Amino acid sequence: MMLTTAQALIKFLNQQYMGIDGNEHKLFKGIFTIFGHGNVLGMGQALEEYSDELEVYQGRNEQGMAHAAMAFAKQNHQKKLIACTSSVGPGSANMITAAATATANNIPLLLLPGDTFATRQPNPVLQQVEQTHDASISTNDAFRPVSKYWDRVERPEQLMSAMINAMRVLTDSGNTGAVTIALPQDVQGEAYDYPDYFFKKRVHRFERRKPTDNELADAIELIKSKKKPIIICGGGVRYSESGETLRKFAEKYHLPIAETQAGKSAIKSTHELNLGGVGVTGNLAANQLAGDADLIIGIGTRFTDFTTASKQLFKNESVEFLTINISPFHANKLDAVKMVADAKATLLLLEEELDKNSYSSFYDKEIKEAKSEWQNEFDRLCQTNYHAENFNPENSGYSKEQLSEYAEALGSSLTQTAVIGEVNKTIASDAIIVGASGSLPGDLQRMWVSHEPNTYHMEYGYSCMGYEISGSLGVKMASPDKEVYAMVGDGSYLMLHSELITSIQENKKINVILMDNAGFGCINNLQMGNGMGSFGTEFRKRNQNSNQLTEDIIQIDFAKSAEGYGVKTYKVKTLEQLHEALEDSKKQVGSTLIDIKVLPKTMTAGYDSWWHLGVAEVSQKESIIQAFEEKETQLKKARKY
Structure with a gap:
């Protein structure tokens, strides 16, 4: 099928589907654009002629439109996407911040920035950054450290392997983020006889990976040995759409739940076991019970410094960690007993095994009392x-x-x-x-x-x-x-x-x-x-x-x-x-x-949390010296890894 690189790309995107729990839908809803000389005659022409079911949206700022695309994917639990195309130079550079935002949050985002000429015939083209030590570098190389996958299509046939790899990362919920496919403007318009099979319908399935038998056995033994576990509900709970499963699990074993920023609202705040936010931006109830807990069960969380209060929040000397995460990297944090698996599938298996052991936590009135104490403070803040x-x-x-x-x-x-x-x-x-x-x-x-x-x-x-x-x-x-x-x-x-x-x-x-x-x-x-x-x-x-x-x-x-x-x-x-x-x-x-x-200085306080900051070690101000000494004191109480 004779198509330009840009036309083939649009036709390919239209054939991508997501399958989850027996249902499937188109993966890409549309594409955000701000056209310039680096993409209007390539991607722009392809979208005008071949957009098919892809809706084309007009952005106002490349960073803004890419953030909108990321938010669309985040709200859709990583399973529906909007791509973004920009012109060469400053247009593409504007998307770098959004790429970093998506990658830091593990949210899939497809970026298609225009690039300089692959032939280099007109160099230096308008908006090109020239480097005397390397003629192959362009603005788009700055996407490399903030992308989960990066490629530059310098020949039309390279599009095929580039996009197959792009889809691999965009649909890998455990290792996703920004995917950047740089498109030199001359290559966008070059034609190639693409094989029909490149445009076949592809269904990328969201597989609910289960833990191994050994992982499950280790987790059960750990839970059985603990009296006061606390669950930290992260964004992975929402992306796996397992909030209801987690609620039932917590109710059955009387386990308190604390929330990260990404995990908040997986379970309604008014639930009797939901303590609310945890860590540096957490509340008094969650931080108190997290400090006393002998087991931290992290589900779908990256355990950032805000969640762990710079690893100083969990004060119980016998505390241990259990992680459930689809990402091996995140599951391995805090030297935890890990289960590299989907949250929903894992909770169901844990429930089966814990029922055999008639497990229940040893919490009595602590959860209710902590929530009541926080409610009093909450009421004061509102009034x-x-x-x-x-x-x-x-x-x-x-x-x-x-x-x-x-x-x-x-x-x-x-x-x-x-x-x-x-x-x-x-x-x-x-x-x-x-x-x-x-x-x-x-x-x-x-x-x-x-x-x-x-x-x-x-x-x-x-x-x-x-x-x-x-x-x-x-x-x-x-x-x-x-x-x-x-x-x-x-x-x-x-x-x-x-x-x-x-x-x-x-x-x-x-x-x-x-x-x-x-x-x-x-x-x-x-x-x-x-x-x-x-x-x-x-x-x-x-x-x-x-x-x-x-x-x-x-x-x-x-x-x-x-x-x-x-x-x-x-x-x-x-x-x-x-x-x-x-x-x-x-x-x-x-x-x-x-x-x-609103008046400044009318926000909430820290509530038994600490945040490790780079305070100056020497100063002429006594208040700075005191702040440094306090930081050093708190640091001694924190875990080192």
């Missing part, structure tokens, strides 16, 4: 405000006068935790929230009550600023019948929000909950909590005398800006205004933005 008696600014690092300055500049005394509580109780129970960066992931993991499965979508493997709005578009494309809310701070919003335009273009309503505290509040907390002053993290004007950013707070009317895009907007400075805005936004058919002014 606290700047004028309340229980609000103590001295614990924030800011003086009363500094907070008063913010209250006056922003015209608001709202706390971030109270806002989250109001949003949580007002929006629909099946609405999906999306987040990624700043202080919101911590507050949301601790405070957000997920009433329905798969309604909490947090990108925290890379915690990439700018993901929130792009990700919300991808989530809406994956779940068009659900209301989707982007939970975003002002710093992240300013970094990337251009896919708001695409949401309008595609009639995909997203709701932006923008919390403006006039700065990079999370990092301001970090520096001030480790002995520094507030330096370079508040949004202030420059003092011409000291040459520091210490003058008036910059005030931004985000609602007015978004209104110019055609978004329905609201300005909020009180809880009453917030409630009214949320209710009215439900009635809108297009995207909305609620500009909420």
